[in-house]
Amino acid sequence: MNFGDFVQTVDYIICGDYVITMNEKLDVIRNGAVAVKGEKIIDVGGSDEIMKKYFSGNLIEGKDRIVMPGLINTHTHAAMVYFRGLADDMPLKDWLERHIWPAENRWLSPEFVFDATKLACLEMLRGGVTAYNDMYFFGESVAASTKEIGMRAVIGAGIVDFPTKTGNSADDYIRNAERFISNWKGDDLIIPCIAPHSAYACSPETLKKIKETAERLDVPLSIHLAETEWEVGEIISKYAKRPVEHLDAIGFLDKNVLAAHCVWVDDNEIEFLARKNVGVSHCIESNLKLASGIAPVPKMLSSGIKVSFGTDGAASNNDLSILSEMSTAAKVHKTFSGDPTVIDAKTALLMATKWGADALGLGDRIGSIEKGKLADIISLDFKKPHLMPMYDVYSHIVYSAMESDVEDVMVNGRLLVNSGRLISADEDEILRKASEWGKKITG
Ligand SMILES: [Zn+2]
Known part of the structure; x- marks a missing residue:
C-alpha cells in the first residue's frame, strides 16, 4: 500500500490566498483550499492539508485569489x-x-x-x-x-x-x-x-x-x-x-x-x-x-x-x-x-x-463555505490597482471590489464562469439577443 491509496479523488480543488468561509466563527483561511465532489463541498482547510488528502484533475490555482461563498x-x-x-x-x-x-x-x-x-x-x-x-x-x-x-x-x-x-x-x-x-x-x-x-x-x-x-x-x-x-x-x-x-x-x-x-x-x-x-x-x-x-x-x-x-x-x-x-x-x-x-x-x-x-430558506445548504454545504463558490482576483495593498480582506470585498474582479463562479459544484468568462452558455449569443430585443423595443 502506498501513500496514493489514501488520497481521495475529487472533482475540483479550489485554492485561494484567502478563503473567506462565512462560517459561524467567520474563519478566514490564509493559503486555503476547498475540495468539491459532485454538488458538495467535502472539505475546506489549509491548501497543504487539502492537497495531501485529495487529488483532482481540476486544480484551480489560488495565487492572488480570494475564494468566498457566492x-x-x-x-x-x-x-x-x-x-x-x-x-x-x-x-x-x-x-x-x-x-x-x-x-x-x-x-x-x-x-x-x-x-x-x-x-x-x-x-x-x-x-x-x-x-x-x-x-x-x-x-x-x-x-x-x-x-x-x-x-x-x-x-x-x-x-x-x-x-x-x-x-x-x-x-x-x-x-x-x-x-x-x-x-x-x-x-x-x-x-x-x-x-x-x-x-x-x-x-x-x-x-x-x-x-x-x-x-x-x-x-x-x-x-x-x-x-x-x-x-x-x-x-x-x-x-x-x-x-x-x-x-x-x-x-x-x-x-x-x-x-x-x-x-x-x-x-x-x-x-x-x-x-x-x-x-x-x-x-x-x-x-x-x-x-x-x-x-x-x-x-x-x-x-x-x-x-x-x-x-x-x-x-x-x-x-x-x-x-x-x-x-x-x-x-x-x-x-x-x-x-x-x-x-x-x-x-x-x-x-x-x-x-x-x-x-431564501436555504441557510442550511448555501451561504458559507463549510463541509457538507452545496458548492456555490466564487473567486476574485485581487492583483488589481484598486485592491492593493491588502490589509483587510472584508474591507476590500465590500468597499473596493468590482464585478470585473470576479474570476471563477461555481454553482452546485459546476463551474459556470472561468477566468471571467461564462462557460455554461454562449455569452456573445446572449448579448446579441439583448441588442436585437432592444432594437425592437425602441422601434
Ligand atoms: Zn421589486
Whole structure:
C-alpha cells in the first residue's frame, strides 16, 4: 500500500490566498483550499492539508485569489434587464404607469422573459452572484432559462388582482402558480415560490388564498412591503392599519415570507418582523433612485432581523450588482444615522451571503463555505490597482471590489464562469439577443 491509496479523488480543488468561509466563527483561511465532489463541498482547510488528502484533475490555482461563498440577490425581477435605462429620472408613478407597464404590456412573452432572464443570469454570474430570488411573470420561462445557464434561484409566480398577459384574475394566477410549483418542486437548482406583488395590488382575500396554497404545497412566499410612503397611506386608508399590521391581521407573515424593501416600517413593525422571523430584502439602490426613502436597516439589525440585499429590477437600479449594493448600503446608512460604525464590512458581507441564504430558506445548504454545504463558490482576483495593498480582506470585498474582479463562479459544484468568462452558455449569443430585443423595443 502506498501513500496514493489514501488520497481521495475529487472533482475540483479550489485554492485561494484567502478563503473567506462565512462560517459561524467567520474563519478566514490564509493559503486555503476547498475540495468539491459532485454538488458538495467535502472539505475546506489549509491548501497543504487539502492537497495531501485529495487529488483532482481540476486544480484551480489560488495565487492572488480570494475564494468566498457566492453572493445572493434576494429580490429582483430578472427579465426587466431588457427595460434597463428605458425610462429614468422620474417619479415612481409616472415611471410605472407611463413607461414600464405599457412596455410590459406590449412586449412580455415567454420568449422575451426567457431571453431577458439569460442576460440577467449572465450579469449576475459575472458579478459573483450565485443565487437569486425572482418575482415576475412567465415563471416557466424564468425557471427554464435559469436552469439552462446553471444558476440557483427561488422563482416566484407573480400574482396581482388585475388582468395581465398571464392571467385574468387572482384565481387564474393561483392556478398557474400551482402548476408551476408542481413542475419544479424537487429540482436541484430551481425552488418555486409564490410572489403576490404587494398588499395594495392583492386584496386580503387573495392574500389569504395564497397563504393557504403556500402552506399546502410547502413553498416560500415573497412580497413587496412598505416600499413607499404612498403605500402606507393607501393601506391605512383601506384597512385602518399599517402594512405590516395589515399583513399580520390576515395571518400572512411568518418565517416563510421574504419581504422586499420595508422602507416605511415603524419601531413596532420592526419588532414584529423580528419576532416572526420574516426575511427582509434591502434594495437600497432602487430605493435611492426612485426616491422611495431609506429603510431603517441599523434598527432592523439591532432587533435581530437578518437583513439581506436585493437589487430589485434593473429598470430601477440600473444593474444587478450585489457588490455595489453592499458598498452603497454600508455608506448610506453611516451617513443617514450619523454613525460610521453601522453596517461594517463583515456585516455587509454576512448580509450578502449567509443571511441572504437564510432569507431564501436555504441557510442550511448555501451561504458559507463549510463541509457538507452545496458548492456555490466564487473567486476574485485581487492583483488589481484598486485592491492593493491588502490589509483587510472584508474591507476590500465590500468597499473596493468590482464585478470585473470576479474570476471563477461555481454553482452546485459546476463551474459556470472561468477566468471571467461564462462557460455554461454562449455569452456573445446572449448579448446579441439583448441588442436585437432592444432594437425592437425602441422601434
Ligand atoms: Zn421589486
